[in-house]
Amino acid sequence: MSVGSEVSDKHLQDMANAGAGVGSGATFYKANDPAALEAALATITAGVRSCTFTLDAKVTDATRGVVTLDGESLAMNGADGWKLVSPTQIELQGAACAKVKTGDHKVKATFACGDVIK
Numbered sequence: 001m002s003v004g005s006e007v008s009d010k011h012l013q014d015m016a017n018a019g020a021g022v023g024s025g026a027t028f029y030k031a032n033d034p035a036a037l038e039a040a041l042a043t044i045t046a047g048v049r050s051c052t053f054t055l056d057a058k059v060t061d062a063t064r065g066v067v068t069l070d071g072e073s074l075a076m077n078g079a080d081g082w083k084l085v086s087p088t089q090i091e092l093q094g095a096a097c098a099k100v101k102t103g104d105h106k107v108k109a110t111f112a113c114g115d116v117i118k
Contacts, residue, residue: 001029001040042102051097053107058087061115068108069096082109 002012009030016026029044031037059065062084067074069092075081080094090109092100100107 001031001044003031003037005030005032049101051092051100052085053090053092053109055088055090055109057111057116057118059084059111059116060087062111064115065109065111067092067110068106069099070105 007030009028012028012030013024013026016028017024020026029040031040062076065076065084067076067082067090074092074096077083078093080096082090082092082096085091091097092107099105
């Protein structure tokens with residue numbers, strides 16, 4: 001990514017290609033103003049933001065668990081909800097995953113006391 005117009009597109013393309021390990025066609029970003037910089041950073045971070053979250057305890061029974069995204073409950077094992085992928089990790093699915101990759105969002109997971117081991 002270039003911030004400003006001092007770097008040529010060819011140089012940016014060459015750097016992007018080298019960074020991606022390809023001969024041509026890698027994506028590069030040129031930000032000549034604050035709005036373009038914000039858009040480039042949002043695009044870049046959305047591509048690397050994960051939908052998997054590590055919990056601070058081990059879940060032994062997730063069936064009574066409640067996971068919310070921005071205060072809205074998500075369905076367990078739902079196409080656009082969440083699932084327990086290991087005793088210490090949940091993963092958002094479908095639309096919930098897509099949403100969490102954009103902007104600032106709050107994900108909250110709550111499980112019954114008897115269903116977790118610290």
